[in-house]
Amino acid sequence: MQEVTIHDKTFEVLIAANDIQQRVAQIAADINENYAEKKPLFLGVLNGAFLFAADLFKNISVPCEISFIRVSSYQGTQSSGKVKSLIGLNMDINNRHIIVIEDIVDTGDTMQYLLAELAQKNPASVKLATMVFKPEALKHPLQPDFIGFTVPPDFLVGYGLDYDGLGRNLNDIFILKNNA
Numbered sequence: 001m002q003e004v005t006i007h008d009k010t011f012e013v014l015i016a017a018n019d020i021q022q023r024v025a026q027i028a029a030d031i032n033e034n035y036a037e038k039k040p041l042f043l044g045v046l047n048g049a050f051l052f053a054a055d056l057f058k059n060i061s062v063p064c065e066i067s068f069i070r071v072s073s074y075q076g077t078q079s080s081g082k083v084k085s086l087i088g089l090n091m092d093i094n095n096r097h098i099i100v101i102e103d104i105v106d107t108g109d110t111m112q113y114l115l116a117e118l119a120q121k122n123p124a125s126v127k128l129a130t131m132v133f134k135p136e137a138l139k140h141p142l143q144p145d146f147i148g149f150t151v152p153p154d155f156l157v158g159y160g161l162d163y164d165g166l167g168r169n170l171n172d173i174f175i176l177k178n179n180a
């Protein structure tokens with residue numbers, strides 16, 4: 001499938017499913033090499049990261065655990081804008097080696113908040129694995145430790161990423177067509 005229309009917009013393939021799977025396997029190999037004795041705890045960020053988390057996890061061969069969290073974002077009553085909260089962290093991460101699994105780091109607002117929240121709970125280490133990184137959109141001094149693909153700051157769908165709820169089930173990652 002080279003093009004797909006979702007709601008009112010047309011997208012074209014940016015990263016093919018095969019390339020995604022190969023890259024995920026490379027990231028897993030890197031983690032396997034560096035976390036042999038660490039029993040890492042993966043924290044997948046719902047909803048978007050569920051496919052990346054599953055594919056990555058299938059390629060992990062060292063003893064490890066996984067859990068899923070959510071960063072909810074709602075409009076505060078103050079003019080300060082969006083208020084975030086961390087939901088679903090029901091494990092003690094004290095002294096654990098954490099690998100956060102995210103679908104995409106865009107402005108970095110979500111990760112900036114999440115990494116600060118996790119740091120307060122005294123983990124042994126926290127690393128960030130993101131499938132997609134948009135450095136040109138980044139507003140915070142953060143650097144993902146494991147990056148699937150670095151992309152331009154355009155809107156993407158597929159492989160967990162949605163456009164207004166749709167498109168998460170696409171196996172390729174698609175980018176908004178220029179003239180769409």
Ligand code: IMP
Pocket residue numbers: 048103104105106107108109110111154155156157161162163
């Ligand atoms: P942030 O701007 O880095 O905080 O990204 C927040 C969230 O926006 C991500 O976790 C995604 O769910 C969503 N997002 C950012 N860029 C895209 C995109 O290109 N397509 C779909 N969702 C996106």
Ligand code: MG
Pocket residue numbers: 045046047048049102103104
């Ligand atoms: Mg997300």
